[in-house]
Amino acid sequence: GARRSTSRIFLPHLVASIEEVEETYVMVKPDGVQRGLVGDIISRFEKKGFLLKGLKLFQCPKELAEEHYKELKDKSFYPKLIKYITSGPVVCMAWEGIGVVASARKLIGATNPLQADPGTIRGDLAVQTGRNVVHGSDSPDNGHREIDLWFKQDELCEWVPAQEPWLKE
Numbered sequence: 001g002a003r004r005s006t007s008r009i010f011l012p013h014l015v016a017s018i019e020e021v022e023e024t025y026v027m028v029k030p031d032g033v034q035r036g037l038v039g040d041i042i043s044r045f046e047k048k049g050f051l052l053k054g055l056k057l058f059q060c061p062k063e064l065a066e067e068h069y070k071e072l073k074d075k076s077f078y079p080k081l082i083k084y085i086t087s088g089p090v091v092c093m094a095w096e097g098i099g100v101v102a103s104a105r106k107l108i109g110a111t112n113p114l115q116a117d118p119g120t121i122r123g124d125l126a127v128q129t130g131r132n133v134v135h136g137s138d139s140p141d142n143g144h145r146e147i148d149l150w151f152k153q154d155e156l157c158e159w160v161p162a163q164e165p166w167l168k169e
């Protein structure tokens, strides 16, 4: 859509060295909300220096959960996953930044919390794959897709934080 301001530079041999602005969809799952972990989780992305573009508490309808996880629909755990994600409110977030997709995945940690490194959200705060407290998009394309899926256009803000000169030279 028109709100995408990301610069696209079509020089394939240089792409790896170009730091590109991305956006990613992060969600505190129902267990994270019920356990009172919302503030801690938001705080990690905020303190890192990423830009918050959208934020809401939301009861996810079944159809949206199915669309979000459609690539997993043939997995044995899929019905349980849909039940889990719709079992209570979630906190939806859109974060922007250079390299934010992979970095958010690092902050979140491995899918199985017992294998997630200490210091990551799942490593610090969870024990089971089926209750792993947080979601993060796995690619820039999915970042765009999921933000479009979970947010309406007028729920997203384009803004420049006052701290920006202290984050980027």
Ligand code: ADP
Pocket: 077, 081, 110, 111, 129, 130, 131, 132, 134, 135, 136, 138
């Ligand atoms: P990630 O969320 O780390 O990107 P996946 O995309 O593989 O991981 O899976 C999506 C979500 O499905 C996981 O975060 C987890 O909540 C759930 N899930 C994945 N594998 C299992 C499993 N074996 N048993 C139960 N739930 C699972």
